[in-house]
Amino acid sequence: MDFRSISNISVDCVIFSLGSDGISVFLKKRILHMFSDKLPSIDDWILPGQNVLKSMPIEYSADQVFKESVGLENSYKKQFTTFGNPDRIKSKKDELWLKSKGSEARIISIAYYFLLPKNRLDESIFNTASNGWFHIDNLPELGFDHREIIEKAFQELKNKAFSQPLIFELLPSKFTLNELQFAYESLYGLTIDNRNFRKKVINKPYIISLEEKRIMENAKKPAKVFMFSMDVYNQTKNKKSVILPQ
Amino acid sequence: MDFRSISNISVDCVIFSLGSDGISVFLKKRILHMFSDKLPSIDDWILPGQNVLKSMPIEYSADQVFKESVGLENSYKKQFTTFGNPDRIKSKKDELWLKSKGSEARIISIAYYFLLPKNRLDESIFNTASNGWFHIDNLPELGFDHREIIEKAFQELKNKAFSQPLIFELLPSKFTLNELQFAYESLYGLTIDNRNFRKKVINKPYIISLEEKRIMENAKKPAKVFMFSMDVYNQTKNKKSVILPQ
DNA sequence: ACAAAAGTGTTTAGTGTACACCCATGA
DNA sequence: TCATGGGTGTACACTAAACACTTTTGT
Numbered sequence: 101m102d103f104r105s106i107s108n109i110s111v112d113c114v115i116f117s118l119g120s121d122g123i124s125v126f127l128k129k130r131i132l133h134m135f136s137d138k139l140p141s142i143d144d145w146i147l148p149g150q151n152v153l154k155s156m157p158i159e160y161s162a163d164q165v166f167k168e169s170v171g172l173e174n175s176y177k178k179q180f181t182t183f184g185n186p187d188r189i190k191s192k193k194d195e196l197w198l199k200s201k202g203s204e205a206r207i208i209s210i211a212y213y214f215l216l217p218k219n220r221l222d223e224s225i226f227n228t229a230s231n232g233w234f235h236i237d238n239l240p241e242l243g244f245d246h247r248e249i250i251e252k253a254f255q256e257l258k259n260k261a262f263s264q265p266l267i268f269e270l271l272p273s274k275f276t277l278n279e280l281q282f283a284y285e286s287l288y289g290l291t292i293d294n295r296n297f298r299k300k301v302i303n304k305p306y307i308i309s310l311e312e313k314r315i316m317e318n319a320k321k322p323a324k325v326f327m328f329s330m331d332v333y334n335q336t337k338n339k340k341s342v343i344l345p346q
Numbered sequence: 347m348d349f350r351s352i353s354n355i356s357v358d359c360v361i362f363s364l365g366s367d368g369i370s371v372f373l374k375k376r377i378l379h380m381f382s383d384k385l386p387s388i389d390d391w392i393l394p395g396q397n398v399l400k401s402m403p404i405e406y407s408a409d410q411v412f413k414e415s416v417g418l419e420n421s422y423k424k425q426f427t428t429f430g431n432p433d434r435i436k437s438k439k440d441e442l443w444l445k446s447k448g449s450e451a452r453i454i455s456i457a458y459y460f461l462l463p464k465n466r467l468d469e470s471i472f473n474t475a476s477n478g479w480f481h482i483d484n485l486p487e488l489g490f491d492h493r494e495i496i497e498k499a500f501q502e503l504k505n506k507a508f509s510q511p512l513i514f515e516l517l518p519s520k521f522t523l524n525e526l527q528f529a530y531e532s533l534y535g536l537t538i539d540n541r542n543f544r545k546k547v548i549n550k551p552y553i554i555s556l557e558e559k560r561i562m563e564n565a566k567k568p569a570k571v572f573m574f575s576m577d578v579y580n581q582t583k584n585k586k587s588v589i590l591p592q
Numbered sequence: 593a594c595a596a597a598a599g600t601g602t603t604t605a606g607t608g609t610a611c612a613c614c615c616a617t618g619a
Numbered sequence: 620t621c622a623t624g625g626g627t628g629t630a631c632a633c634t635a636a637a638c639a640c641t642t643t644t645g646t
Contacts, residue, residue: 157431182428182456185403210428262509263591288588319624320617342534345509565597566644
């Protein structure tokens with residue numbers, strides 16, 4: 101095995117999670133102090149990433165980045181776009197940073213997004229000095245073209261969740277209907293009528309009602325919990341009309 | 347400008363077109379005769395592709411490949427997945443081929459698909475000795491992991507066309523309703539009721555009825571022609587229910 | 593006149609949407 | 620008893636789906 105990395109190819113990971121105020125993204129602090137006052141000192145945020153290894157699959161590096169970032173494995177992962185235009189390193193800061201890391205100037209970044217289920221998040225990794233979670237609508241100053249990467253990831257996620265049951269990857273395996281509604285509202289920036297939502301959801305065969313109840317934060321009355329069955333979903337999915345969008 | 351290529355990064359292009367019998371893919375012949383009888387001689391098909399250039403955007407190479415393949419520009423193009431596992435070159439043939447080209451053993455391929463409108467196809471590029479169009483359900487023997495790449499491209503195309511008006515990229519800018527129906531039937535392997543289809547299509551504001559008529563091949567009665575307006579589409583698209591697939 | 597694709601209507605079932613109040617529970 | 624999220628029903632409009640024959644034109 102050759103565990104050296106390929107110098108011009110990296111993976112960048114956009115890790116999404118559903119926080120109490122909506123969809124959040126995990127970022128790492130980028131700090132570099134310069135000896136010369138003439139050079140800008142760097143203090144902003146970037147996506148977690150690392151170079152691809154010479155003898156391992158691309159996704160191996162993505163999994164490593166995910167594990168090092170949030171301490172977990174086996175979450176939903178999707179490779180969505182590869183970024184690599186020669187002008188994607190635009191700023192003096194980005195140049196300096198790459199030089200300090202000994203990296204090449206033209207880096208191809210294979211970008212993945214991950215979906216982190218709500219209850220699997222290790223709280224200790226929440227906002228430390230070098231890690232942070234940021235609401236998708238309120239991102240901090242970002243290095244390189246990482247804002248563009250995040251926006252693209254979010255768009256791809258929304259598109260995909262439109263036709264596949266991705267939403268459940270953001271929720272605990274047992275969830276309440278109001279949690280599911282909140283996930284949709286957060287992801288798509290909607291407000292949904294609760295009665296219509298419940299009707300629609302409960303009619304899906306792959307949404308299984310459990311006998312269990314759970315008391316949500318701030319609530320007095322316990323709420324029924326449900327689960328999603330991928331088995332039932334795969335069995336019952338019928339090719340609904342595919343003709344003309346909207 | 348540095349027009350040398352990056353030795354370990356290439357683009358591969360899956361070019362789709364709508365032929366008279368359905369969706370077709372453009373392939374290039376791969377032939378290599380060996381001096382030794384012990385080595386297999388290569389005679390199969392591969393996707394058109396080339397290496398990424400040192401100082402140009404990735405899509406520049408994709409556009410070049412497309413132009414060299416079918417002699418056209420400005421068709422719909424989508425980067426969909428990057429392939430690069432170390433074991434994607436599995437066969438002796440693939441190894442020999444790469445050696446004969448002086449390429450590295452670990453190549454990252456950034457894959458694009460293109461949609462070629464029906465009437466824009468230069469017939470002279472149809473099946474020559476080194477080029478061929480193959481029905482998506484009847485592909486020949488393929489080199490490398492190119493069958494996998496084509497299947498993935500086709501899946502991504504179908505998914506995307508489900509929520510975006512991609513189907514029109516496969517048709518001439520003026521088309522008949524039966525042509526549009528045939529495009530859907532070919533893409534999704536459906537048979538659609540013609541009366542219901544016409545009703546549904548004619549009700550879309552972005553499908554514009556033209557005063558023109560056209561006599562289709564084998565037909566006697568001329569057919570009305572329609573166009574798709576992206577302007578109207580963008581103006582009128584309403585966020586239809588996004589809750590739960592199927 | 594015949595062959596071939598173009599074009600047309602109605603009925604029924606199901607789904608989406610608008611809308612406002614009571615329920616169960618813990619504090 | 621009050622505050623909080625949990626949970627419920629009806630009416631109307633629209634869309635999807637099933638189904639078969641007539642029209643127009645070129646040969």
